[in-house]
Amino acid sequence: xxxxxxxxxxxxxxxxxxxxxxxxxxxxxxxxxxxxxxxxxxxxxxxxxxxxxxxxxxxxxxxxxxxxxxxxxxxxxxxxxxxxxxxxxxxxxxxxxxxxxxxxxxxxxxxxxxxxxxxxxxxxxxxxxxxxxxxxxxxxxxxxxxxxxxxxxxxxxxxxxxxxxxxxxxxxxxxxxxxxxxxxxxxxxxxxxxxxxxxxxxxxxxxxxxxxxxxxxxxxxxxxxxxxxxxxxxxxxxxxxxxxxxx
Amino acid sequence: xxxxxxxxxxxxxxxxxxxxxxxxxxxxxxxxxxxxxxxxxxxxxxxxxxxxxxxxxxxxxxxxxxxxxxxxxxxxxxxxxxxxxxxxxxxxxxxxxxxxxxxxxxxxxxxxxxxxxxxxxxxxxxxxxxxxxxxxxxxxxxxxxxxxxxxxxxxxxxxxxxxxxxxxxxxxxxxxxxxxxxxxxxxxxxxxxxxxxxxxxxxxxxxxxxxxxxxxxxxxxxxxxxxxxxxxxxxxxxxxxxxxxxxxxxxxxxxxxxxxxxxxxxxxx
Numbered sequence: 001x002x003x004x005x006x007x008x009x010x011x012x013x014x015x016x017x018x019x020x021x022x023x024x025x026x027x028x029x030x031x032x033x034x035x036x037x038x039x040x041x042x043x044x045x046x047x048x049x050x051x052x053x054x055x056x057x058x059x060x061x062x063x064x065x066x067x068x069x070x071x072x073x074x075x076x077x078x079x080x081x082x083x084x085x086x087x088x089x090x091x092x093x094x095x096x097x098x099x100x101x102x103x104x105x106x107x108x109x110x111x112x113x114x115x116x117x118x119x120x121x122x123x124x125x126x127x128x129x130x131x132x133x134x135x136x137x138x139x140x141x142x143x144x145x146x147x148x149x150x151x152x153x154x155x156x157x158x159x160x161x162x163x164x165x166x167x168x169x170x171x172x173x174x175x176x177x178x179x180x181x182x183x184x185x186x187x188x189x190x191x192x193x194x195x196x197x198x199x200x201x202x203x204x205x206x207x208x209x210x211x212x213x214x215x216x217x218x219x220x221x222x223x224x225x226x227x228x229x230x231x232x233x234x235x236x237x238x239x240x241x242x243x244x245x246x247x
Numbered sequence: 248x249x250x251x252x253x254x255x256x257x258x259x260x261x262x263x264x265x266x267x268x269x270x271x272x273x274x275x276x277x278x279x280x281x282x283x284x285x286x287x288x289x290x291x292x293x294x295x296x297x298x299x300x301x302x303x304x305x306x307x308x309x310x311x312x313x314x315x316x317x318x319x320x321x322x323x324x325x326x327x328x329x330x331x332x333x334x335x336x337x338x339x340x341x342x343x344x345x346x347x348x349x350x351x352x353x354x355x356x357x358x359x360x361x362x363x364x365x366x367x368x369x370x371x372x373x374x375x376x377x378x379x380x381x382x383x384x385x386x387x388x389x390x391x392x393x394x395x396x397x398x399x400x401x402x403x404x405x406x407x408x409x410x411x412x413x414x415x416x417x418x419x420x421x422x423x424x425x426x427x428x429x430x431x432x433x434x435x436x437x438x439x440x441x442x443x444x445x446x447x448x449x450x451x452x453x454x455x456x457x458x459x460x461x462x463x464x465x466x467x468x469x470x471x472x473x474x475x476x477x478x479x480x481x482x483x484x485x486x487x488x489x490x491x492x493x494x495x496x497x498x499x500x501x502x503x504x505x506x507x508x509x510x511x512x513x514x515x516x
Contacts, residue, residue, distance in 0.1 A: 049427055079429040089424035102438050104431020114433035115439045116441065155424070162428050 001027045001198040002048070002081075002166045005047070007067075009043050009222070017043035018054070021223040024114040025166065025198040030189055032230070033202045035219035036242050038243035045170045046092050046226065047241060048200070049085040061166060079106050082159035086171040088151035092144030096135070096154050099143050100126035103161030122161065148179030156187060162246055167191070169201040173208065181205065185212040209213040237239060286368075306487060313495055314488035320477070321496050327391045328473035329500065331466070332459035335398025339459075340452050343368075344402045347410030354440070356413055368411070372404020376462050380471045394471030397461045406455055413447045414440070449511040457508040464497055 002025045009018040031069050034197045035041045036135045046052040048059055050066050059066040064077045070117070090099045104112055104122035113119065130136045133153040138146065146154060152172060159167055169188065173181035189212045192199045209216050209230060216233045218225035218241050226237050349355050349364035379400050383393030417440065425439040467475020474493055482487040 050424070051427065067449075075429055075431070076349045083424070083427050085420065087420060090422040091421045091425075091439055091442050093446065094438075097440075102425060102430065103428050104435075105425070105431075107439060108337070108434075114431070114437060116437040158424075158428065180476065203498070 001025060001061070002200065003058075003060040004044075004048060005046070005058045005060070007047055008055045009040075009047055009052065010055040017222050018047065018057075020057070021219075021222065022201060023224070024202075025219060026126040027165065027198050028192055028196045029214045029216045030192040030201065030212060031217060033200065033211035033217045033219055034204075034209055034238060034241055035111060035225075037112070039219045039241070040222035041219055042170055043222075044172055044236040045083070045168050045200070045202055050078060052152060061139050075106070077102050079162065081168065082162045082164035083167070083168040083170070084152070084155045084159050084176045088143075088146075088148075088155040090146075090151055090154060090158075092142070094143055095139065096130065096141050096143055096146070097123060097126050099154060100157045100161050102223040104130075104157035106162065109233055125161050126157065127175040129160040130154070132160060133157045137246070144241065145179075147232070148176050149183060152180070152184055152216060153187065156184070156191070162195065166198040166200070169199065171202050174204060181208060185215065188212065209233075263391060301343030310487035310491035313491040314490065315492065316488075317489055317492060320489070321474070321492060324467075324472075324474045324477045324493075325408065325496050325500060328463050328467070328475070328497075329460060329464040329504075331391050331394045331398060331471070331473050332456055332504075334395040335450060335459050335463065336456040338399030339402025339406050339455065342399065343410055344448075345412060346403065346407045350407060350411040351414035353417070353419060364407070364411075368404055369454035370404075370406035371400055371402075372408065374401070374402035376466065377469060380466045380469050383469045385458055389470040389472070394466040394473060397471060398462060398465060401462075402455055402459060405458075406451065409451045410448055413444050413451070417443050446515045450515050453508040453511055457504050460504040462499055464501075502507075 004021060004023045004068075007018050007021040008016070010016050021040070021044060023031075030205055033041050033044065043052065047054040047057075048066075048070075050059070054067055057067060059206075059223075061077065061081055066074065066077055066081075069077050090096075091102070093168045094102075098118060101118045101122040104119070104125060106118055108122070127136060127139060132140055133156050134148060135153055135157070138150065143151065143154065167188075172188070173184050176184065185208050187199060188199055191197050192214075201213075210233070213230040215227060216230045216238075218233075218237060226233065226239060256432060316406065318480035346364045346368055349360045350368055354362040355364070376397050380394055383396045387393050387396070420509050421443065422439045425435045430438065463471075464475045464478075465475040467477070468479050471475060474497055478490060478493045478497075481487075481493060
């Protein structure tokens with residue numbers, strides 16, 4: 001489903017954030033990436049989503065190499081790839097429903113959506129996905145009034161309205177309390193299994209990785225430290241990831 | 248710290264304090280010099296205020312009571328004044344918004360367009376609205392239309408700059424998130440940028456409308472219509488009771504616009 005090969009990211013200041021990184025995520029699989037600060041986790045997601053242009057390497061999604069595309073062709077090819085962030089990144093003054101329905105805009109051209117309109121079909125889909133994340137009763141509420149956990153669920157519903165086949169999550173529980181963090185990870189686990197999504201999630205919470213991931217990938221200095229089923233990941237290997245940061 | 252070591256430090260601090268005091272004295276002297284030279288340049292003569300009191304009192308006496316019998320003469324110029332400001336502000340918004348998008352660092356499509364837009368905004372602001380009014384009176388003749396055009400063009404300066412600053416201070420995270428859903432540029436703009444900044448832009452536009460109502464009163468003095476034009480005519484004809492009536496209506500319009508604008512802006516905040 002999602003495959004990264006030889007991904008390298010060298011910043012203009014010469015810092016190598018990713019050095020020939022290889023990774024694949026199958027449909028229905030939840031892969032968690034662990035690593036210390038500055039290890040290259042976020043750069044990995046930003047390259048895969050093509051927010052950043054990698055210096056070298058391939059990003060295969062549905063048989064198309066995103067790394068080789070630009071402009072309109074990249075936009076089209078990236079449609080099945082959704083992303084959620086540490087902060088929900090909702091438009092605070094719009095309703096929850098409008099925020100969720102906006103996830104489907106990429107499928108619509110024309111003046112109606114260009115000037116702020118939302119197709120009825122997307123509104124219906126938005127309501128369905130809001131139900132999927134357990135918040136249909138908040139549809140009419142302004143997004144700026146939501147709690148952190150609710151906002152993150154709405155962001156996930158927006159990602160689902162995009163009809164993705166792969167979902168990238170950049171520290172989606174970093175600003176949530178433990179209970180809300182568990183809820184979000186349970187939801188991601190459920191979506192991977194039920195919607196057959198390939199989920200690639202960057203986390204700092206080691207216990208959540210053990211609890212919910214199918215596989216855990218360790219990253220250190222832009223290189224893969226390990227890639228193992230979560231049950232097989234030695235505690236010592238994880239500790240080493242963060243030790244190198246402290247050193 | 249021993250006493251021997253502390254003594255030189257205290258001496259140093261004494262010199263530093265003396266230097267700071269001297270610097271303050273120099274700054275104070277400079278400020279006094281600036282005030283004195285400005286008084287000389289403007290030929291400030293306080294004695295004229297005393298002798299002029301009788302002239303002012305005479306004008307006020309002749310302006311009282313206001314000639315309310317001629318109130319019918321006031322409605323149309325009053326409406327004209329408000330409409331000059333409304334048209335001028337709307338014209339300014341329509342021209343300033345696209346310029347602000349080009350002039351906002353975080354959304355501008357290219358650097359040359361950014362500098363061009365900043366240049367236009369700066370020029371519109373640098374030229375006073377009275378000068379714009381004189382130019383437009385020359386171009387399209389006397390009346391309210393050149394006044395409205397002058398306010399439109401001059402408003403680009405303030406509106407363009409504040410709109411651009413609002414866009415630059417906008418939280419970009421929802422915009423990036425929308426872009427990554429695959430939304431097109433116009434969709435990101437209408438579904439992400441506009442809802443995020445609309446309340447702030449509305450507040451700025453209302454503040455400008457309030458300013459423009461006050462400006463449109465003055466523009467009448469150079470032939471650009473409204474109450475200002477009628478006020479000048481009445482003064483030229485020594486109709487001081489009519490002048491006082493115009494001034495009362497002007498006061499009511501300015502205060503009403505200011506209160507209304509402040510009220511709506513407070514609700515938007």
